[in-house]
Amino acid sequence: MAYAYLFKYIIIGDTGVGKSCLLLQFTDKRFQPVHDLTIGVEFGARMITIDGKQIKLQIWDTAGQEAFRSITRSYYRGAAGALLVYDITRRDTFNHLTTWLEDARQHSNSNMVIMLIGNKSDLESRREVKKEEGEAFAREHGLVFMETSAKTAANVEEAFINTAKEIYEKIQEGVFDINNEANGIKIGPQHSTGGGASGAGGAGAGGAAGGGCC
Amino acid sequence: MDFFKSGLKTVLGAPEPGHQPSGAETVERLVDRVNNSTLLEDRRDACRALKAMSRKYRVEVGAQGMETLKQVLELDRADSETINYALDTLNNIMSPSQFEEEEDNPQVPMNIGEQFTEMFIKDHHNIQLVLDLLDEYDFRVRLSAVQLLTSLLTNRPKDIQEIILVKPMGVSKMMDLLSDTREVIRNETLLLLIKLTKGNANIQKIVAFENAFDRLFEIVSSEGFSDGGIIVEDCLLLMLNLLKNNSSNINFFKEGSYIQKMLPMFNTPEDTEDPGWSPQKVSNVHCMLHIVRTLVSPSNSAQIVLDCQRIMKNVGLLDSLCNILMASGVPADILTETINTVGEVVRGNVGNQDFIGNVMAPSNPPRPAIVVLLMSMVNEKQPFSLRCAVLYCFQCYLYHNEMSQANLVQTLLPSSTDVSSLTSGQLLCGGLFSSDVLSNWFSAVSLMHALIDNPIQKEQLLRVLLATNIGSSPVSLLHQCTLLLQQTTKLQTKVALLMLLSQWMSECPAAVSAFLRVPGGVGYLVNQTCSNEHDENEYLLQGLSAFLLAICIHFNDDSVENYSKDSLKQLLVKRIGMETFTAKLSEVSKHELYNKAAKHPQLRAKIPAEVLIDYEFCRLFKVLESVLVKSFIVKEEASPEEAGERSSPGGAALEQYKALIRQQDARLQELVAQLDALLQQNQSLQSALNDSLASNSHLKDENTLLKAQVSAAKCVPSTDTTPSQDNARASEYEARIQQLTAEVTRLNDLLRTSQEEKKSAAEELEKLRNDQDDLLVLLSDLDMKVNEYKMRLVSLGEKVEDENPEVPEPNLT
DSSP states (O other): OOOSEEEEEEEEESTTSSHHHHHHHHHHSOOOOSOOOOOSEEEEEEEEEETTEEEEEEEEEEOOSGGGHHHHHTTTTTOSEEEEEEETTOHHHHHTHHHHHHHHHHHSOTTOEEEEEEEOTTOGGGOOSOHHHHHHHHHHHTOEEEEOOTTTOTTHHHHHHHHHHHHHHHHHTTOSOTTOGGGSEEEOHHHHHHOOOTTTTTTOOOOOEEOOOO | OHHHHHHHHHHHOOOOTTOOOOHHHHHHHHHHHHHHOOSHHHHHHHHHHHHHHTTTTHHHHHHHHHHHHHHHHHHOTTOHHHHHHHHHHHHHHTOSSOOGGGTTOTTSOTTHHHHHHHHHHTSHHHHHHHHHHTTOOOHHHHHHHHHHHHHHHHHSHHHHHHHHHHSTTHHHHHHHHTTOSSHHHHHHHHHHHHHHHTTOHHHHHHHHHTTHHHHHHHHHHHTTGGGSOHHHHHHHHHHHHHHTTOHHHHHHHHHTTHHHHHGGGGOOOOSSOOOOOOHHHHHHHHHHHHHHHHHTOTTSOHHHHHHHHHHHHHTTHHHHHHHHHHOSSOOHHHHHHHHHHHHHHHTTOHHHHHHHHTOEESOSSOEEHHHHHHHHHTOTTSOHHHHHHHHHHHHHHHTTOHHHHHHHHHTTSTTOOOOSSOOHHHHHHHHHTSSOHHHHHHHHHHHHHTTTTOHHHHHHHHTOEEOOSTTSOOEEHHHHHHHHHHHOOOHHHHHHHHHHHHHHHTTOHHHHHHHHHSTTHHHHHHHHHHOOOOSHHHHHHHHHHHHHHHHHHHTOOSOSSTTOHHHHHHHIIIIIOHHHHHHHHHHGGGSHHHHHHTTOSSOOOSSGGGOOOOHHHHHHHHHHHHHHHHHHHHHHHHHHHHHHHTTSHHHHHHHHHHHHHHHHHHHHHHHHHHHHHHHHHHHHHHHHHHHHHHHHHHHHHHHHHHHHHHHHHHHSSSOOOOHHHHHHHHHHHHHHHHHHHHHHHHHHHHHHHHHHHHHHHHHHHHHHHHHHHHHHHHHHHHHHHHHHHHHHHHHHTOOOOOSSOOOOOOOOO
């Protein structure tokens, strides 16, 4: 299917915080209650629409376990967006955010958009990390923040789409070098022939709507 | 060599006269120089000399120079020439191949390169040093570093993969080299990546993530697709590595629209005069076909396969493949592989199966491509591998598709009037009864695949009649197959027919009874099963016969008089015995070729002798074997009781049914009664409901009335108490009344008791008065007596002092 842009995402964070579930909810609209350890990295894709433009998201879901950390590092450089996920019912996953962020900043390109996600918002009774704490962390480190539930699908679409909007805006501002594919952005076949990608629609991202899985 | 010698002379100085230094000594001096010389030029020259010597004196240079060369990589990075010599020297030392110079030197162990590699990688930092050198833009350095890594990977693939995987940016650095504008480096990098990605899913994913497919397709396209050189083949080999058994990457390949990009590879040049197929082109297309098959391999998850198949049809890839099938001048091995590929692209996908079902071959008259393919399958003169491929393709065409199965059987039925053209059915029947063993086998298995999971076609195929000899009446296909089974002496034909009949008769009582009616059929099976030949293939035949016999019993509907379920079972128990029977049955799955066939849907026979058992038959056997054995054992245990009463099986069955009907009747009546009761209950409930509704409304009325009264009562000013207050007051009053009544009763009691007391007191008083009266009387008596005695005393002369003398106490008691 034709697309205007292709964005590469990675999902990172401690093991068991729900990274694979977020991806599954986003691509397949279903929830898998059993924790199945991700080995290495898994791939998923979906088409979305931003500002009337078809955007293809290619998402690499990484393993959270420490043993796979070095493998995960290989994925930072080529990604345009990262979803950094913690579990609101487990304080330690929030405490480890700094390590993850350092890792990401060190290995990624400086323009990578990072979205901080507090997952499992449906488990309010077991909450250990306040929403305000997440917001404060995000503010301090210049991240976008959201609480989601991969189980109820609350905010899942928004998390992926808002990240894409950020990237899209950065493209419009000319921050990203879209001709360098190492940035995790690719211009679609229809776009490259049309020419003049940036500059034209500088109004920013408009109403986004989730497209079906292609 | 003179040049080297003079070079050495300049480096080492003139040798002492009369003494020719040995290789080891020279190496030692060179290493010493690299270590200790302060001048860069000296170190560089020494490295160059070491490189020159490293081919002939590999052991010496490696043993003495390894540490030194590693230091050079670290400390002399600024001088690319020195680094280049050091890298080349290391590469020579660890080279996996044997050099010409050392061929006649028996002291060099065969795996010397591997041994040095092991030493080199003990310290992981060394790999990092080489990886860092990939960043150098200098052509020689970069190339040498790539070549060194390739050598290391060849010697110790697993170890190096693990080391590189944990080096940050390790894989990414190599991927960057794929974009190097210098073709030599790009091409060497391709070789490196092929080695790096082999069998390591994590590295494969990173390489794919780093846009490998884009890069590779760019290269393939710039090199002219299938007409390109060996670089195209290298690109395709790398792609193959990335996709093989890696569902994540296959998914990425599919989602990234790379299937579309494969299309130009298969474009057959039209109208141009045949340029012939160069060996390189054959290799390239082979790889490309291999990639297609990797995407739709039956071992992948069904969802991925279906998606890929759909895309392949939609973008025209399947069409292109079919064009290759129909094109002329295609080399046989490409044609074979294309047929296999087409098979897997359509396997289990109805849309794609229909598509190839409608492809017409450009023959005269035009025939369906399927028919043309089957013609090759039953043609002895065609290459063996091609015939196997057609079988696989045809099986894929029938797989999970009731329509294509029905279409095949349809071509055999008498109703089809199209006599003029050759049909698939006719071809298969011809093949089934031809003198060529392989044709027999291929045709029987093809027919068998038209019956899998398809009870309708099993019955339809029973209707097929064959005209054997002119003049004689036609016989059924099943009859003919059974006869052939008895007549033939060829193992493959026998096995094929037994497999066909097993598939046909399983779950199909009509086919079983048709088989039982064929004279000699059962006898043959019993004899085969009992046979006592000792040979792997004989065991197989015995097992297959036992299997078919078991199917005859298990799916028997007792419609053939002499071979009812029970009589056949008796036969089996008496002639063969249960234990022998199960033992024979288990022989089937012990056959080597059975196990080979069970692994993959495609028949993977290298020589015609390996053609024996079909994958789908293995599946049937696996499902039914335990069922059949179990059903016999259960029934055998139950049979002693049954056997007695079953003198007339028909009557017994009738009795059984009667009992069943009676049972059902009783149950029916019970249910009717239950229904009546429920209806009545329902009615009574309904009336009760009506009553309660009526009373409810009545009460409502009353309630409203009372409300009205209450409100009316409220209108009276004196009693402005609310009903609840009234109630409270009333209860208060009531309580008080109760209290008072209690008081009254208590007082009454009190009164009664006091009255009684009074009465008893009065009685007492009365008694006392009486006593007093008595006493008074007594007293007066005594008084009188005293007076009398006084008188007497006086009279007697005694002086009496008192008027009232002391009177003795009267005794009251």
